[in-house]
Amino acid sequence: MNPFLLATSIENWIDSASFWPLSVLPAAVWAAIIHTTLVGLFFGLPAFVFIWAERKVAGRIQDRLGPTRVGGRFGWLQSLADGVKLIQKEDLAPNAADVMLFRLAPYIVVIAAFSAFMFLPFSAGLVAVAMDAGLFIALAVLSLEVLGIVLAGYASGSKWSLFGGMREAAQMVSYEVPLGITVVIPVVVAGTLNLGEIGALQSGGIQNWLIFSSPFTFLAFFVFFTVTLASNKRAPFDLAEAESELVGGFHTEYSGMRWSFFFLAEYASMFFVSALGAILFLGGWWTGFSPLDNWLLSTAQSSVGGDYLLRVFGMKILMVKAAILVFVQIWIRWTLPRLRIDQVMTTCLKYLVPMSCFLFLGAVIWPLVLATTIGQTSIWSPVGDRMPRSRRSGEPEVSSEVEGDETAMNRWNSRDSLVTVGLSTGEAE
Amino acid sequence: MENVGLEMFLAVSAVLFVCGVVCMATKRNAIGVLMGVELVLNGANLNLVAFSRYGSLGLDGQVMSLFVIVLAAAEAAAALAIVLAFYNNHMTVDVDQATDLQG
Amino acid sequence: MMSPEFYSEVGNLLMWLLTAAWLLPLLGFVIEIFGGYWSDRKSKTPAYLAVGCIGTGFLLSLVALLTWVDAADLNLWHFGDTESAAVAHHEADAAEAGHEDDHSHSHDHADHSNAHGEHGDAHHDGGHHGGHESHANDPFKTAFAGTFYRLGKYGSLDITLDWYIDGLTVAMFAMVTLIATCIHIFAIGYMSDELTERYEDHFVHTEDGGHFHRVGRFYRFFAYLSLFCFAMLGLVLAGNIFQVFIFWELVGVCSYLLIGFYVERKTASTAANKAFIMNRVGDFGFLIGLMILWTWFGVFQFAETNPETVGSTGLFQMVRTADGELETQGEGREKVVVLQAQQGIHKDGGNPHPTIPYFLLVAAGLGIFGGCIGKSAQFPLQTWLPDAMEGPTPVSALVHSATMVAAGVYLVGRFYPMFTPEVLLVIAYTGCITLFVGATIAVVATDIKKVLAYSTISQLGYMMLALGVGGWLAGLFHLITHAFFKSLMFLCSGSVIHGCHHEQEMTKMGGLAKKMPITCWTMFVGVVAISGLAIPFLGIPKLGAIAFSGYHSKDAIVAAGMTFSSLNPIHSLLFFVPLITAGITAFYMFRMWFMTFFGKPKDQHVYDHAHESPRVMTAPLLILAFFAMFCAIGGENGPLAQLILTTEPVHVAEGAMEAGHIGLNLPGHHQIHEFHASAGAVALLVAFGGTILAYLFYGLGIVDTGAMQKQFGGVHEFLREKWMFDELYEWMWVRPTLVVATWAAAFDRCVLDRFLGFLAGMVVAISSWDRRFDEAVVDRLVNAVGEATSSVGRSLRYVQTGRLRQYVMFIAVSVVMLFFVLFAYLPR
Amino acid sequence: MSTVLFVIYALAASGGALAVVLSQNVVRMAFWLVISLSSVAGLFFLLGADFVGATQLLIYVGGTVVLLIFGVMLTSSGPYGTIKSQPAEVVQAGIIGMAFLALVASTVLSVNWEANEVRLAHANDHAEHGHVHEVSEPESEQGYNPEESGNTTRSLGTALLGVRFDKDLSLESEDGSNHGHTHGNHEVSAGYLLPFEIVSVHLLVVLVGAAYLARAKRRVDVENA
Numbered sequence A: 001m002n003p004f005l006l007a008t009s010i011e012n013w014i015d016s017a018s019f020w021p022l023s024v025l026p027a028a029v030w031a032a033i034i035h036t037t038l039v040g041l042f043f044g045l046p047a048f049v050f051i052w053a054e055r056k057v058a059g060r061i062q063d064r065l066g067p068t069r070v071g072g073r074f075g076w077l078q079s080l081a082d083g084v085k086l087i088q089k090e091d092l093a094p095n096a097a098d099v100m101l102f103r104l105a106p107y108i109v110v111i112a113a114f115s116a117f118m119f120l121p122f123s124a125g126l127v128a129v130a131m132d133a134g135l136f137i138a139l140a141v142l143s144l145e146v147l148g149i150v151l152a153g154y155a156s157g158s159k160w161s162l163f164g165g166m167r168e169a170a171q172m173v174s175y176e177v178p179l180g181i182t183v184v185i186p187v188v189v190a191g192t193l194n195l196g197e198i199g200a201l202q203s204g205g206i207q208n209w210l211i212f213s214s215p216f217t218f219l220a221f222f223v224f225f226t227v228t229l230a231s232n233k234r235a236p237f238d239l240a241e242a243e244s245e246l247v248g249g250f251h252t253e254y255s256g257m258r259w260s261f262f263f264l265a266e267y268a269s270m271f272f273v274s275a276l277g278a279i280l281f282l283g284g285w286w287t288g289f290s291p292l293d294n295w296l297l298s299t300a301q302s303s304v305g306g307d308y309l310l311r312v313f314g315m316k317i318l319m320v321k322a323a324i325l326v327f328v329q330i331w332i333r334w335t336l337p338r339l340r341i342d343q344v345m346t347t348c349l350k351y352l353v354p355m356s357c358f359l360f361l362g363a364v365i366w367p368l369v370l371a372t373t374i375g376q377t378s379i380w381s382p383v384g385d386r387m388p389r390s391r392r393s394g395e396p397e398v399s400s401e402v403e404g405d406e407t408a409m410n411r412w413n414s415r416d417s418l419v420t421v422g423l424s425t426g427e428a429e
Numbered sequence B: 001m002e003n004v005g006l007e008m009f010l011a012v013s014a015v016l017f018v019c020g021v022v023c024m025a026t027k028r029n030a031i032g033v034l035m036g037v038e039l040v041l042n043g044a045n046l047n048l049v050a051f052s053r054y055g056s057l058g059l060d061g062q063v064m065s066l067f068v069i070v071l072a073a074a075e076a077a078a079a080l081a082i083v084l085a086f087y088n089n090h091m092t093v094d095v096d097q098a099t100d101l102q103g
Numbered sequence C: 001m002m003s004p005e006f007y008s009e010v011g012n013l014l015m016w017l018l019t020a021a022w023l024l025p026l027l028g029f030v031i032e033i034f035g036g037y038w039s040d041r042k043s044k045t046p047a048y049l050a051v052g053c054i055g056t057g058f059l060l061s062l063v064a065l066l067t068w069v070d071a072a073d074l075n076l077w078h079f080g081d082t083e084s085a086a087v088a089h090h091e092a093d094a095a096e097a098g099h100e101d102d103h104s105h106s107h108d109h110a111d112h113s114n115a116h117g118e119h120g121d122a123h124h125d126g127g128h129h130g131g132h133e134s135h136a137n138d139p140f141k142t143a144f145a146g147t148f149y150r151l152g153k154y155g156s157l158d159i160t161l162d163w164y165i166d167g168l169t170v171a172m173f174a175m176v177t178l179i180a181t182c183i184h185i186f187a188i189g190y191m192s193d194e195l196t197e198r199y200e201d202h203f204v205h206t207e208d209g210g211h212f213h214r215v216g217r218f219y220r221f222f223a224y225l226s227l228f229c230f231a232m233l234g235l236v237l238a239g240n241i242f243q244v245f246i247f248w249e250l251v252g253v254c255s256y257l258l259i260g261f262y263v264e265r266k267t268a269s270t271a272a273n274k275a276f277i278m279n280r281v282g283d284f285g286f287l288i289g290l291m292i293l294w295t296w297f298g299v300f301q302f303a304e305t306n307p308e309t310v311g312s313t314g315l316f317q318m319v320r321t322a323d324g325e326l327e328t329q330g331e332g333r334e335k336v337v338v339l340q341a342q343q344g345i346h347k348d349g350g351n352p353h354p355t356i357p358y359f360l361l362v363a364a365g366l367g368i369f370g371g372c373i374g375k376s377a378q379f380p381l382q383t384w385l386p387d388a389m390e391g392p393t394p395v396s397a398l399v400h401s402a403t404m405v406a407a408g409v410y411l412v413g414r415f416y417p418m419f420t421p422e423v424l425l426v427i428a429y430t431g432c433i434t435l436f437v438g439a440t441i442a443v444v445a446t447d448i449k450k451v452l453a454y455s456t457i458s459q460l461g462y463m464m465l466a467l468g469v470g471g472w473l474a475g476l477f478h479l480i481t482h483a484f485f486k487s488l489m490f491l492c493s494g495s496v497i498h499g500c501h502h503e504q505e506m507t508k509m510g511g512l513a514k515k516m517p518i519t520c521w522t523m524f525v526g527v528v529a530i531s532g533l534a535i536p537f538l539g540i541p542k543l544g545a546i547a548f549s550g551y552h553s554k555d556a557i558v559a560a561g562m563t564f565s566s567l568n569p570i571h572s573l574l575f576f577v578p579l580i581t582a583g584i585t586a587f588y589m590f591r592m593w594f595m596t597f598f599g600k601p602k603d604q605h606v607y608d609h610a611h612e613s614p615r616v617m618t619a620p621l622l623i624l625a626f627f628a629m630f631c632a633i634g635g636e637n638g639p640l641a642q643l644i645l646t647t648e649p650v651h652v653a654e655g656a657m658e659a660g661h662i663g664l665n666l667p668g669h670h671q672i673h674e675f676h677a678s679a680g681a682v683a684l685l686v687a688f689g690g691t692i693l694a695y696l697f698y699g700l701g702i703v704d705t706g707a708m709q710k711q712f713g714g715v716h717e718f719l720r721e722k723w724m725f726d727e728l729y730e731w732m733w734v735r736p737t738l739v740v741a742t743w744a745a746a747f748d749r750c751v752l753d754r755f756l757g758f759l760a761g762m763v764v765a766i767s768s769w770d771r772r773f774d775e776a777v778v779d780r781l782v783n784a785v786g787e788a789t790s791s792v793g794r795s796l797r798y799v800q801t802g803r804l805r806q807y808v809m810f811i812a813v814s815v816v817m818l819f820f821v822l823f824a825y826l827p828r
Numbered sequence D: 001m002s003t004v005l006f007v008i009y010a011l012a013a014s015g016g017a018l019a020v021v022l023s024q025n026v027v028r029m030a031f032w033l034v035i036s037l038s039s040v041a042g043l044f045f046l047l048g049a050d051f052v053g054a055t056q057l058l059i060y061v062g063g064t065v066v067l068l069i070f071g072v073m074l075t076s077s078g079p080y081g082t083i084k085s086q087p088a089e090v091v092q093a094g095i096i097g098m099a100f101l102a103l104v105a106s107t108v109l110s111v112n113w114e115a116n117e118v119r120l121a122h123a124n125d126h127a128e129h130g131h132v133h134e135v136s137e138p139e140s141e142q143g144y145n146p147e148e149s150g151n152t153t154r155s156l157g158t159a160l161l162g163v164r165f166d167k168d169l170s171l172e173s174e175d176g177s178n179h180g181h182t183h184g185n186h187e188v189s190a191g192y193l194l195p196f197e198i199v200s201v202h203l204l205v206v207l208v209g210a211a212y213l214a215r216a217k218r219r220v221d222v223e224n225a
Helices: A006-016 A024-061 A078-088 A099-119 A134-143 A145-155 A159-190 A195-201 A215-231 A256-280 A290-302 A304-333 A341-373 A400-408 A411-428 B006-026 B030-054 B059-090 C004-038 C045-072 C082-103 C112-125 C132-137 C167-194 C218-237 C241-259 C266-296 C315-319 C358-375 C384-390 C393-402 C404-414 C421-444 C448-468 C472-499 C517-531 C549-567 C573-597 C604-609 C615-630 C639-645 C650-654 C669-699 C705-711 C713-720 C722-796 C804-825 D002-022 D026-046 D050-075 D087-110 D113-127 D153-161 D165-174 D193-214
Strands: C144-154 C157-165 C199-205 C211-214 C336-338 C355-357 C534-540 C544-547 C656-659 C664-666
Touching (some): A024 A078, A024 A304, A078 A256, A099 A145, A099 A256, A134 A195, A134 A256, A134 D050, A145 A159, A145 A256, A145 D026, A159 A195, A159 A215, A159 A256, A159 A341, A159 D050, A195 A256, A290 A304, B006 B030, B006 C804, B006 D002, B006 D026, B030 B059, B030 D002, B030 D050, B059 D193, C004 C045, C004 C218, C045 C167, C045 C218, C157 C167, C167 C393, C167 C404, C167 C615, C167 C639, C218 C241, C218 C404, C241 C358, C266 C358, C266 C384, C336 C358, C355 C358, C358 C421, C384 C393, C393 C404, C404 C448, C421 C448, C421 C713, C421 C722, C448 C549, C448 C573, C472 C517, C472 C549, C517 C615, C517 C669, C544 C549, C549 C669, C573 C669, C669 C705, C713 C722, C804 D087, D002 D026, D026 D050
Antiparallel strands (some): C144 C157, C199 C211, C656 C664
């Protein structure tokens, strides 16, 4: 049925594990438990790691040591200690607050930030919900985060919070424009909104990463990165929680676990956008070393074990790439001073939006220019050579006589492949 | 979806629609009225998509609802701008105060 | 016939080259006229632009000329001995006769075009060994035609923009662009006075006794020149007679603009108007001719030359048979000309072919020639040309001597196949009268430019005469050579005028040879050329007589006239008048030269201030002098004549006996050839006579010219008054027109105005009644409706509360109510 | 499973909408609106319209509602300010709303949709001169591409670009052997390219207009000046 829902994965799981001697209901319960555990671990872990990393990196940048005590020499368990401390704190709500919204706001933030991971492919096929509109939905879900922030700022009944919330609202509404446009640039190059397909396209060497597909995508990555900084409220765009002006911004009145939810969500979405950037621009789960990539790919196609190997290895690669990007985000936070709110808006509306529009146009025109000058749509070899279109379950087989010689069908011809798909759909009936 | 028929979706959309109308009728806050409009539009949208799934409308229903969503966003932006202008002139967002053109 | 591929290839190349050369001046015009408004008045850029455009045009034309010569497979250096040419003639005639026999059986009218095609092929077989005559007999072997753009199609009537390129076209292109380039360059120097923000016009006096001041019009001058070049080249390139008419008018406009360049001068604006109006008189005839052609032929194209479709359309092919004859039926007023291509509009009852009445063909020819009379300043419309000398001298050189006025001659030459012998006779006599009138007036004229102007009229008369008596080649040959030496002389006179600070009267000059030697000796070249002088009894083998260009062409004209008068003794005037006038020509030209450059300075002031012109003006003189000397080298066997000869209509070469209604004998090539030597000798003799006379009168000063003037006072005064043409026209046309106009004005005042006043009074009365009706009935009605609407609105305004939420409620309630109503009443 | 989900989403959507009506605080209204609209997005996903659902989330929830809250914040005169309606009005509106709801709901439940669908299909068949329409077999094939639901992105995208794969090509190949060459029977529909462009321009106009309306006007205060 519907691939979007949790139900699907459970049903698929039940289908695939038919040898498992369980009736449907217990199976569902088990599946739910396992999924929840995985998700919890998955959400918790990066946040914990990155919070620790942030403190260590900040320390190093400021010529300090950072956490050193908890959990050994490097302060491994500092985040855990923080978490324990926060859980123990009393859950306060100010008198002036709108209590219901005040309590609900952190949940909205956390749910939004963590739901986005449903659509993030960690490796080839390793994705909770694989769908064509995956990237679109992921961005939509991620954008819900701002709602929680705004509600939190409003419901706190404090002028600092209100300012923080308003700033966040203004900032997010503005920065979603360049974010959307820069995200669409690799989408246009790849010809699909499906994150799994976008990632799969970039195998076979570093030159196939979309960031190197044209000068415009190269520049678009940096615009994208800048915009994600702003959409995560990371410095130098952290106007919503500007400590020096607004005490704590939208989370001034929060304490304890609810306060920590905001931070869990922030680090989760940091990781999410970094992973998204890695998939969209930096080759996804591929190493960028073409023999290795090709070997992984061929193994994955030939054997079940190879498939598993590709998934696990690819996931690690993606994690590393995302971690590097997160590190850069942290680095930037402790290096650059905070902008003023008008500077933030100016940066977006006067520079980033026109730049992204220009880059978008350029990226669209680039293959046409190349096609007319050098006769192919990419300065590298055509991307489609490396990998046939991924076969989703549900998509009808492309009949061989239609595809035939067109196995070298490149990405640019994905429109043609649509025709063949449409045709063969009719034939199948 | 075996047990859920077209009628169920239509019923939900009816509820949304009526709630939107009532919202428009009772709220004195201009922004409340706008929210009523959004609800009404969503009810209509739900109808379109449901018919596209169950009826012979095909993809057209979805395309229509996409247009509705986009135009609703435009409408919201323009209406908000009007509300802001109104607020600037009257220091209130009470639509009952908008009587300048009353006959 | 050439192959279709070759035809289209070469034709397209030529078309592009000449079209580019044609349109470049237009580009220049547009940039100059629009850019000029904003540019600096002191900038010479417009001039450089114009020179660049026309110069590029010249290079393109040159390439086109070479291409054409190459394509025509033409041996331009055809310097055989004279016998071989004659032999070739006879061979060609024999071949012609043979082919006639071959085809006489199948030569019925039904498949005439087909026969035409075979005919051409047959000629091609025998063509290569026969020399140029085979080209002449193969009418469109080296002509290319095509269509640029179709303007409109009305039934079977087609109006298109065409091009037509043959030897005459490329020769004219090269000549026009070369002369225009030289004159443009010359004008940079000559018009440099205009390079100022404040130009003082010494000929226009203001009320306070000073001179008129205005901004310089340097750019405008060059813009007009460019426009003129565009129009002139378009005229030459045009492929149909209607298009010719368009550019004909356009050159007329340019002429108008350029004559009236010093528009503040009363004389200049009057002269411009005069030129324009007198040309209209001629163009009226042109229009009549066009209408006749349009009505009876339905096409305007000259000829269809594409080897695949040759003979399918085109005026020439419709009128003339393949061997260039008119095919007539009937006698007297019933006489009709059978059209060949089956394309015409009118068919007789019993005749399968379209026909045109013979007299209408004559009328059409006369009409077209009427246009040429106006444009080429022929008798009786010649009086505008001397007045046109009010324009700047480069204009006189380019427009009013070399190119535009020659357009009439060009058109007669181009349209030659359409002219019946009657028309040709009219042309010949018109030319004869013109050349004599012009030459006689030139003898007494004292304005240096006026002398040249009358000389131009006279020379144009020569050309017309040549064309009229069947010397097609002679006329067009003279057209080209005359263009060179006459523009040269005009530029020389311009140089003199420039050097003498706008003094034009020869009576105030003299002795200028020392001051301006280059001008003097280039002028000498022109004078010798126009006088037709040569070194007698000496000839370089292969090159003919040692003489400048004018000798060769004038020699040809006199030969044609001589042949004609020997064949038609009754028309022997057509030989003696040009012969005598050749002497007069030499006389007045040398008179001018001596008066200007030799003798004692008559006006010391002018002499002291005279100076040689700058190099930018003398360089064109040298170039043109070179061409005036050598362009006709080789005479009728030389390259220029050979080039033009390829265009010669078929029937001209053979001549005709007892042609037309009036039984005219038109000489053919071989007949003219017989008289060539004797005509040359006689003409040379007369020319020497004139020259010696002029030398005696003005060079040595043996004869007192003043006394001569007194002695022949009556004649002198008559000639000074230009044969009283202006006075005659004043009495014949202007005065009666004025009288009629006075009557018409009186009629207007007395009758029409009163009637109109009565009508107006009626209207006023009616409207006052109407007003009462309006006020009493209409207004009240409208007010009542308005009141009603307003009261209804007042009562309804309480429904419109302006409350948003109430409206929503209204809507909801009405939906519910409506539904219930429908539910209750709807059939289920 | 999907029934359960439907119930959850339907209840959330309806309840959210009701809460919007009933709550007095504007920001709470906005919050409930978010709940309601997100649930509608969930219903869209259930209906297999994934792209529409995502758009709903992104534009409505992420954009419109943020704009609304933004507006609330900019215009609210005091904290949690409410503008109460007259109780009589509320009662009046409630009654009419109930009547309206009853009307619509009874209509929805009383109409036999499937029979209508069959009738409609037959009418289409006659209108299209007997062209076999896929809706003519309501049991086997209903609506748009049910077995591949959830991946409408490409179809929607191409439809907006003016190409209708779901209609044109499937109909073509349905004709039998000569697929891809039978353009004779029906015309290829133009898709939604023109509406798409019109909407784009409309959006631009609205943006400009909104920016113009909402731009900060400097109030000329005569007394203080």
